[in-house]
Amino acid sequence: MKSKYAIYSILCILSIMMLAACGNNDVDGDANQAENNQEETVENNGEVASDAEGSMKVGMTVLDLSNPFFVQLTTAVEELAAEEGYEVIINDPRDDVNSQIEAIQNFVAQDVDAIIVTATDQNAINDAVQEAKDAGIPVLAHTTKLENADAWIGADEYGMGLALGEQAGQWIKEVHDGQGGVGILNFDQIEQVIQRKEGIIDGIRQYSPDVEVVGDQQAGDPNTAYDVSEGFLQANPDMIGIFGINDGGALGAYNAAVGAGKESDTFAVGGIDAVPEAIDAIGEEGIYKFTVDQQPILTAETIVEVMVAIINGDDYEVENEIEVRGVNESNIEEYQ
Amino acid sequence: MKAETKTETKSSFQFKFNQEVILLLVLIGVIIFFSIMSPTFLTGGNLINIIRQVALLGIIAAGMTMVLLIGGIDLSVASNVAFTSVVMGMLITAGIPPWIAIIVGIIAGVFVGAVNGLIVTRVGIPALITTLGMLTMLRGTTFVITGGYPVFGFPESIRFFGNGYLLGIPVPAIIMVAVFVGVYILLYKTYIGRHIYALGGNLEATRLSGINTKKVQMLVYMLSGFFCSIAGLILLGRLNSGQPNALQGFELEVVTAVVLGGVSIFGGQGKLIGVVLGVFILGVLANGLVILNINEFYQMVISGAVLLVAVGIDRIYNRKKD
Structure with a gap:
């Protein structure tokens, strides 16, 4: 009897963890390009209310603060909003749609002046967003578009992939006459990121239409990507490059390619996010050749600008697309 | 291995596979399948x-095997790996000599x-809850000390532990073999190993027989x-x-490998050789x-199914034992 009970409780906990683990793979996200404001960020995450009375409050819920892009974005929004006299309450739902819904409901209960949402799932949080709207609170959607939000700020996922694919396609055209096999590190668990992958492939084919995708596997973190890339290289010794939907995965591919003895004049690796490690690697002019900057600071500036305009009743753009930039050895100095 | 040949000669009709033989057959089957396909x-x-x-899986699974054998579980392993790795990394980037950083990281893990x-x-909190708490707490600590950013910029020598070779054999593989040999000796050649098995079989009886169970745990x-x-x-x-x-989420993969290897989640039963096979089955599948x-x-579907099939075959063949 007792052991039966134990089995059930173990199964329960394991399945909950499995769900959590699926959501936590830290990929969904985006650009990183972290700077040296690490300690500051940590303080900010924990802090909620300091100069309470009369101050105006804004709620912000992102995808996952273990992703450096969101660390940078939330820090920048916090600083810029503070200059306008707003205090930002930041929620980290760790990719879990349920806790994001709770966070939005809590923001409504606290009667914040605006809510900024990077949606974990656009359909699932619609009702919560509507609750906020019904309470008269403006909602700003970041990255994922939301039907009933007041404004959208974000980079186009497909465009991000395209920015990487175009750089890769040009390189393949120059170095390999537009011929060869490439591997793709995807993260098909998340819908938006599938578009990113499609952008990568379309971008490559724009310049090198004959390129063949010889491997297409899910890998959004360096460790998984390392194993996957070794498999790619094993199965296709002649392949000429591996491109990932984020720099995390691409960095794993980079280490695997270096380990397999690939040469930088014939083999390329590229990712998206412009994280510092990728910037360093590109600066070394080795196998790691491309990344894409999602411009988190520009994104934060736009978010705060639009937010203030909405609250004050001024005119504002409903759709605000943030331009992404390809990063390679030609403009790497700007990032170092 | 001895047991298997004995049973087969004893009755040619009624096969009595033990767990290790079944796992070995599964592993060979998977290898043959992939060899034909690619x-x-x-x-x-x-x-x-x-x-x-x-x-990585094998080294952590070796520790997890012993934890499961004493009737416990350690869900904090994956967080601990990330934690120690980041601690070592931060100390190295802070300018501390790598070998000191590595020793400090090891002390942190222990x-x-x-x-x-x-x-x-x-305190008497069940291992499942204790290590679940540790899993979250430690992951949080790791994010706090790094601010969520990866730590990088090490001397080239650090790569040796992950990507290096000794006599043509990858260093991580050598370390894994050393760990398995060490755990094998501990479990089967020392009295501590007997205590570990005894403790998982019956904690109270083991304690009453005069063994310091807390020390072993x-x-x-x-x-x-x-x-x-x-x-x-x-x-x-x-x-x-x-x-x-x-x-x-890697702790689940570790538990999967150990359970696939035939170690009972209630302690006291299971062999290290089974765990080695379990680790390789998962590794061969992934690759x-x-x-x-x-x-x-x-x-994901296939990996889960292989676990159920391998453990299921064992259950069916060895039901009489239970």
Whole structure:
């Protein structure tokens, strides 16, 4: 009897963890390009209310603060909003749609002046967003578009992939006459990121239409990507490059390619996010050749600008697309 | 191995496979399948890849085996690997000589195990809950000390632990073999090993027979922490960076490998050789499915199914024993 009970409780906990683990793979996200404001960020995450009375409050819920892009974005929004006299309450739902819904409901209960949402799932949080709207609170959607939000700020996922694919396609055209096999590190668990992958492939084919995708596997973190890339290289010794939907995965591919003895004049690796490690690697002019900057600071500036305009009743753009930039050895100095 | 040949000669009709033989057959079956499906699977280079890829899983699983044998569980392993790896990385980037940073990281990993052990033995919180708490707490700590950013910029020598070779054999594989041999000796050649098995079989009886059960439990949790820190060092070298979010959810894969290897989740039963086979089955599957370029979602389905089939066959053949 007792052991039966134990089995059930173990199964329960394991399945909950499995769900959590699926959501936590830290990929969904985006650009990183972290700077040296690490300690500051940590303080900010924990802090909620300091100069309470009369101050105006804004709620912000992102995808996952273990992703450096969101660390940078939330820090920048916090600083810029503070200059306008707003205090930002930041929620980290760790990719879990349920806790994001709770966070939005809590923001409504606290009667914040605006809510900024990077949606974990656009359909699932619609009702919560509507609750906020019904309470008269403006909602700003970041990255994922939301039907009933007041404004959208974000980079186009497909465009991000395209920015990487175009750089890769040009390189393949120059170095390999537009011929060869490439591997793709995807993260098909998340819908938006599938578009990113499609952008990568379309971008490559724009310049090198004959390129063949010889491997297409899910890998959004360096460790998984390392194993996957070794498999790619094993199965296709002649392949000429591996491109990932984020720099995390691409960095794993980079280490695997270096380990397999690939040469930088014939083999390329590229990712998206412009994280510092990728910037360093590109600066070394080795196998790691491309990344894409999602411009988190520009994104934060736009978010705060639009937010203030909405609250004050001024005119504002409903759709605000943030331009992404390809990063390679030609403009790497700007990032170092 | 001896047992298997004995039973087969005894009755040619009624096969009595033991767990290890079943696992070995599953492993051989999987290898044959991939060899037929892909010409590049069964090559020296790829076998080295597989051994290197399973090293992390194997090293952590060796510790987990002992924890399960005493009737406990350690869910904090993956967090501990990320934690120790980041600690080593941060100390190295702070300018501390790498060998000191590595020793401090190892001490940190053992310390985490000791805290787990103390809570389980002294406070009396069940291991499942203790280490679940530690899993979250430690992952949080790792994010706090790094601010969520990866740590990088190490001397080239650090890569040796993850990507280096000794006599043509990958360093992580050598470390894994050393860990397995060490745990084998501990479990089967020393009195501590007998205590570990006894304790998992019946804690109270073991305690009454005069064995210091708390001491044995402490040792096992500390060893689990120690192996995590070794895995953390390999990860640091492999990725050439300390990733605070590395291996999230990996503890489940470790538990899967150990349970697949035939270790009872209630303690006292199971053999290390089974765990080695379990680790390799999972490793070969992961590698082969990528080489065949099978979609990740199917990979998850297949890996889960193999676990159930392997454990299921054992259950059916050995039901009489229970």
